[in-house]
Amino acid sequence: MGFEVLLKGTNFIRLLQGLWVALRISLISVGISIVLGIILGTLMSLKKPVITAVSRVYLEIVRIMPQMVLLFIVFFGFSKAMGLNLPAEASAIIVFSFWGTAEMGDLVRGCLISIPVIQYESSYALGMSKFNTYFYVIIPQIIRRLIPLSINLITRMIKTTSLVMMIGIVEVLKVGQQIIEANRKSSPHAAFGVFATVFLLYFLACWPISRLSKYLEKRWS
């Protein structure tokens, strides 16, 4: 079946290292996306025409463009056009954050406008200051709605990191390919075993995260 290939030398360790590369790119990108997304979402909820127009164009670009095209633009395009020679991993993080910020921004905006005005007013009517109102009433509600949604974004990012091998990053899928290539002679049928293991690794990384999101959603709904 090809599983035996993984027991040779450091093959399995390399696969895990590849997984870590994928996880690292998505976690850093999600971190950046959450911070920038909160800022973007707050700005969008202000309903200023200019901000609304700009953010709508931005969101559409992200929605329409395949992530791979974005990766190529940043990694190959920027270096040619602007002499900006970005390392592959940095390019990947930029693209994933660009995508994540758009999604988070939209989520934050949605959460902010979904809190009814009366929640603010009933808090003010109790003598609560603006700060207290946001701190104890509004933000906790937003976080409860936001966390399950942003966890969902993390799992989608982890899955999409399989694209970054196209710009030369050796992540888990690429490591798998390399192992298959290197052992073509000795085990010509390694593909199934190796890719099945890669599948399992993705699953092990994403499943707990998605369970957590389901759990939180249920608990806070």
Next chain:
Amino acid sequence: MGMEKEVLKIEHIHKKFDDLTVLEDVSLTVHEGEIIVIVGPSGCGKSTFLRCLNGLEEINEGHIYIDEEPVNPAGKNITKIRERIGMVFQSYDLFPHKTILENVCLAPVKVQKRKKDEVKEEALKLLERVGLSAKVNSFPRQLSGGQKQRVAIVRALIMHPEVLLFDEVTAALDPEMVREVLDVMLDLAKQKRTMLIVTHEMAFARAVADRVIFLDGGHIVEDADPKQFFDSPKTDRAKKFLSTFEFEEK
């Protein structure tokens, strides 16, 4: 009545939304222990009037005083003033992420800096009084509309406000739940609390009010004791309004 302290003084207030005048030269003095019921057709400015009193709406002209202190939404002491004016809204707007007990205890602990234990004890006592002892650890979504509205009343009461404002608190409730909320308010009336109540429940208004204010087109059209207002309204506008609650027999 004349001997009682003047708690709330409203002097010639005007309120506009853009070009629309909602309140025009409204004045009213509320004495301690007085229960004033405000009635009028929808859109007459009743809710806006209440919302001006605790500074949720800014007034364009005039003055509002609580115990001689001006109510100014932009003023620094507005939170202090709102502590003294409790308000209950139509859409029992509890904080959905907090339990019933946490909903009630939040403001006294965070705003008035009272001791947690003391606040909790009082909260439990008040919740028991409105028949919700069994629900203290529930979340708002687990309660019926009537139960939520009773919690909202307790949440306002625990701040020990000098005046209570009720803005159509039964309007969003199913008919069978109206009574349980009105009973709580009747209980408050017996305790001689100062209250301003906007309502469409005419029978309740008649039973509870010391004074009825009829608001129409942004003006106070009548200011009378309930018996007089409901039995022999002076103005045609009030007669017409009251007739909308009556049905002729077939």
